Amino acid sequence: MPTLSPDVGAHRLKATRSQDLDEAFGKVLSEYLELKIAVLQKTTDRLEEKWGMEFSTFKRHLAEDDLPDEAYSYDVEQDCWEWEEAETLKAHYQQVQMGWT
Template sequence: MPRFSPEVGAHLLKATRSQDLDAAFETVFSEYLSLKIDSLERSIKRKEEKWGMGFSTFKRRLAEDDLPGEADSYRVEQDFWEWEEAETLKAHYQEVQAEWT
């Protein structure tokens, strides 16, 4: 378990209203992971709604140059990179969360 400075420990205890530093850290870390996953899921959902498909379909259709409009435009590529990052980070945080619980 990592060690915390007295100041960090005091803030953890105060923020969580806990008497136990390990429990306070567990609460903060668990909530952090949940918030990150929820935020990434919302981002993914927005892309799915915008494009009317899941990421794997979007990725395939982009490679096949089969997207509506101009598939090589900057905006489409930007959406691809943002979507791919959200999918990758979501999987990462879910793996960490599964190991943590």
């Protein structure tokens, strides 16, 4: 079973103002997941606003070759990759969060 060094445990307790290491770990993990999901949601929101559609609709338009000509530029490809990564990671962290709480 993995163990924590006394310094790491002490810092975790101090940072969370907890008296229990398990409780402190739970707080740290819960807050981390919330922050990660929020950051990824901001990326999703920004790209939805930019393109005026949800990612699933964007992917469908892309697959159907139904985007403006400039949609095949490097910048648009970067948006697609960033958007897909944000959606994938957000779903992953939400799944971890559901299993944790």
